[in-house]
Amino acid sequence: MKPPFYITTPIYYVNDVPHIGHAYTTIASDMMARFARMEGREVLFLTGTDEHGQKIQKAAQAERTDPKTFVDRVSERFRQLTPLFHLSNDQFIRTTEDRHIKSAQALWNKMKEQGYIYKGGYAGWYAVRDEAFYAESELINGKAPTGADVEWVEEPSYFFKLSAFQEPLLTFYRDNPHFIGPESRRNEVIRFVEGGLNDLSISRSSFKWGVPVPEDQDHVMYVWVDALANYITALGYPDENTSDFKKFWPEALHIIGKDILRFHAIYWPAFLMAAGLTPPKRLYAHGWWTNEGQKISKSLGNTIDPVELVETYGVDQVRYFLLREVPFGQDGDFSRASLEQRINSDLANDFGNLAQRILSFVYKNAEAKVPTPSSFEVQDEALLKAAQELLPRLRENFEKQALHRMIEAIWELVGAANRYVDAEQPWALKKTNPERMATVLYVLLTVLRHLAFYVAPIMPQTSERLLALLGISETSISFKNLIEKKLESGVQLPQPEGLFPRIEKERKE
Numbered sequence: 182m183k184p185p186f187y188i189t190t191p192i193y194y195v196n197d198v199p200h201i202g203h204a205y206t207t208i209a210s211d212m213m214a215r216f217a218r219m220e221g222r223e224v225l226f227l228t229g230t231d232e233h234g235q236k237i238q239k240a241a242q243a244e245r246t247d248p249k250t251f252v253d254r255v256s257e258r259f260r261q262l263t264p265l266f267h268l269s270n271d272q273f274i275r276t277t278e279d280r281h282i283k284s285a286q287a288l289w290n291k292m293k294e295q296g297y298i299y300k301g302g303y304a305g306w307y308a309v310r311d312e313a314f315y316a317e318s319e320l321i322n323g324k325a326p327t328g329a330d331v332e333w334v335e336e337p338s339y340f341f342k343l344s345a346f347q348e349p350l351l352t353f354y355r356d357n358p359h360f361i362g363p364e365s366r367r368n369e370v371i372r373f374v375e376g377g378l379n380d381l382s383i384s385r386s387s388f389k390w391g392v393p394v395p396e397d398q399d400h401v402m403y404v405w406v407d408a409l410a411n412y413i414t415a416l417g418y419p420d421e422n423t424s425d426f427k428k429f430w431p432e433a434l435h436i437i438g439k440d441i442l443r444f445h446a447i448y449w450p451a452f453l454m455a456a457g458l459t460p461p462k463r464l465y466a467h468g469w470w471t472n473e474g475q476k477i478s479k480s481l482g483n484t485i486d487p488v489e490l491v492e493t494y495g496v497d498q499v500r501y502f503l504l505r506e507v508p509f510g511q512d513g514d515f516s517r518a519s520l521e522q523r524i525n526s527d528l529a530n531d532f533g534n535l536a537q538r539i540l541s542f543v544y545k546n547a548e549a550k551v552p553t554p555s556s557f558e559v560q561d562e563a564l565l566k567a568a569q570e571l572l573p574r575l576r577e578n579f580e581k582q583a584l585h586r587m588i589e590a591i592w593e594l595v596g597a598a599n600r601y602v603d604a605e606q607p608w609a610l611k612k613t614n615p616e617r618m619a620t621v622l623y624v625l626l627t628v629l630r631h632l633a634f635y636v637a638p639i640m641p642q643t644s645e646r647l648l649a650l651l652g653i654s655e656t657s658i659s660f661k662n663l664i665e666k667k668l669e670s671g672v673q674l675p676q677p678e679g680l681f682p683r684i685e686k687e688r689k690e
């Protein structure tokens with residue numbers, strides 16, 4: 182039995198509407214959720230919105246709206262990413278839901294009961310944009326290291342005894358070498374913790390938009406305590422005995438951006454340990470996108486609207502580009518020129534053309550039916566073997582979240598299949614050796630079947646279309662089915678149609 186799989190995205194702040202950076206994290210997580218489902222694993226895929234805190238309160242005020250009306254509206258925009266990008270999340274959580282408020286308060290109570298929360302007063306710097314406290318020594322030219330403005334905050338506050346977790350955390354990182362990926366991020370976290378940890382202010386008393394601190398209505402929880410708890414709320418916390426909690430919590434993988442590593446790699450395991458819970462199994466931090474070389478920001482007015490992008494280029498094209506263009510874990514640059522280049526070369530020329538050549542040839546010259554092969558030659562066996570042996574390579578890279586490597590490996594098969602068509606020239610065999618032609622076409626259709634399965638986590642709609650063109654009415658596209666079943670000879674194929682239109686127009690920047 183394969184283990185269950187729990188994959189989460191960060192929950193998105195609703196101070197701003199979704200842009201391509203947000204969509205990226207969720208699309209990458211979607212690829213992994215879909216792959217795990219094809220493995221026959223039981224999957225819970227969670228995304229949602231982070232709706233409390235000073236930043237959101239200010240954004241609502243700026244629009245002269247009450248915070249609840251404001252968050253309801255913006256959260257809906259994030260929810261709409263699911264149909265837009267064909268995301269397969271099982272839940273969409275909001276931190277303003279009752280179940281979550283109950284869960285965050287229960288987590289607080291647990292930490293308090295264990296003696297890890299005490300009351301004091303905070304005097305120091307706070308950056309609303311980052312929703313983070315900074316020490317004087319961290320400031321650069323009077324700003325947060327992220328460039329955010331800071332303000333001086335002096336107010337009564339509850340503290341979390343983070344300092345007590347320096348040793349437990351270092352031991353935990355040592356005992357769980359795969360807790361943080363990529364490796365470079367793990368080293369960054371360890372160095373930071375080795376430098377010493379101060380207790381953390383975990384409540385605010387100068388504004389109201391947050392989860393009330395249990396038994397002290399003058400305070401709301403620091404938004405990160407509230408936000409991180411979403412990952413366990415979704416499993417039924419505070420009830421640790423739900424089947425979801427027991428099944429999924431030990432298998433949790435949090436996908437995050439590199440900007441929020443500290444919160445997930447240091448605070449979160451410490452909170453959990455303080456509450457008597459185990460930390461998640463793994464975190465993976467991806468990099469940041471720039472837009473045409475520039476930082477993406479609302480103030481620069483260069484955020485990329487996901488809806489416009491999908492309308493212009495197509496959903497699978499955008500998914501493919503985001504997952505393929507940049508090695509997962511590294512920073513990358515978004516540009517329309519590179520998106521169009523990928524669509525034309527990888528999708529239209531390499532993959533689309535392969536499918537089109539084979540399917541229209543079969544349609545016209547093989548009675549639009551899956552032919553019956555005779556004996557396979559060495560080159561046939563080699564290509565079929567390459568198709569089968571792709572799966573273990575995909576699995577290996579999946580374990581490391583090397584999503585770009587998975588895609589590269591699939592495209593190697595596309596390349597091998599295109600070279601095989603050129604070498605075997607089925608069109609030339611039509612008159613000279615129809616029996617051999619049938620075998621060559623059968624081999625190629627089999628490879629297309631494999632490709633239709635392999636691309637399903639990346640481009641679900643394209644996968645479905647290709648399966649239909651292959652006459653496969655598979656309801657469950659699992660890897661078990663891929664391996665155990667075969668393409669059936671004699672099946673009637675529909676009229677072929679292209680998978681990816683080329684982008685012809687020259688763009689003038």
Ligand code: MSP
Pocket residue numbers: 190191192193194201202203205206231408409411437438439440441468469470471477
């Ligand atoms: N609300 C917190 C997360 C709480 S998780 C318990 C938060 N929200 S956010 O909306 O500001 O950002 C969420 C995530 O969006 C980032 O971690 C990152 O994954 C993603 N990105 C936002 N802009 C991005 C880019 N320009 N590029 C890539 N990802 C980016 O932080």
